[in-house]
Amino acid sequence: MNGIILCQSKYGASKKYAGWIAEETGFKLVETKKADINDVSTYDVIILGGGLYSESISGISFLKKNISALKGKRIFIYCCGAAEYDEELIDMVKKKNLKDGLENIPMFYFQGAWDLDKMNLGDRTMCKMFIKMLSKKDPATLNKTAKLFLDIKDKKCDWTDKKYIAPLIERIKEENK
Ligand SMILES: Cc1cc2nc3c(=O)[nH]c(=O)nc-3n(C[C@H](O)[C@H](O)[C@H](O)COP(=O)(O)O)c2cc1C
Incomplete structure (x- = not known):
């Protein structure tokens, strides 16, 4: 093979x-x-x-x-x-x-x-905006993946x-x- x-x-x-x-x-x-x-x-x-x-x-x-x-x-x-x-x-x-x-x-x-700290500026900004957008939503409407992103936010x-x-x-x- x-x-x-x-x-x-x-x-x-x-x-x-x-x-x-x-x-x-x-x-x-x-x-x-x-x-x-x-x-x-x-x-x-x-x-x-x-x-x-x-x-x-x-x-x-x-x-x-x-x-x-x-x-x-x-x-x-x-x-x-x-x-x-x-x-x-x-x-x-x-x-x-x-x-x-x-x-x-x-x-x-x-x-x-x-790891937000390892990301380049463009990626970090995009991820932070995405997470901010998620945080404004009604938690009851979030799926499993969205909830995980809110949880990991600035964690490594x-x-x-x-x-x-x-x-x-x-x-x-x-x-x-
Ligand atoms: C701009 C950006 C967009 C991302 N989009 C997603 C996504 O849609 N779904 C996901 O599960 N992870 C997403 N991630 C997380 C990456 O997929 C994750 O960090 C992955 O381990 C990166 O793999 P790599 O290091 O091999 O490039 C995103 C990360 C960045 C920086």
Whole structure:
């Protein structure tokens, strides 16, 4: 089984998961921005991972652009957000990201990290505005993810854990038996 992991990570959480996946599979790890489709298309298994930003998966455009060149490959996607795993959230992320030929690609969700101090000014400002907007809403109308964002606000959180990659590793092994 030969494979490649493409990862686009701004603050390190999805990169950490990419490292753990590389450890478990022995696959090569490449930054999505530096990936060359001529190289990527030589692998049987392609894993694309990235942070979740306003519900969009970082680096997903690489797959959208190159999906026709990857016909017949085993492709997997994972994304990393601050939100806790939640079926409703995952469905929404899938609907938003898995389109234009990506509909049938298995997607996995791993909880990442959150630290306003580590964010660049633009991201920090956007997150603070988002949280302020949430705080003005009637708490009874907030979903689980919104409540979590209100709770973590200016806390430093790191939920990354190697255990989350187990279902992805199992699926890769199963499909390559
Ligand atoms: C501007 C911005 C938007 C974000 N949007 C979301 C989001 O829609 N859902 C979510 O769960 N987390 C969101 N996050 C949190 C990141 O997904 C989280 O910190 C993740 O671990 C980042 O992964 P990375 O370090 O690999 O880029 C956002 C963070 C920032 C800075």
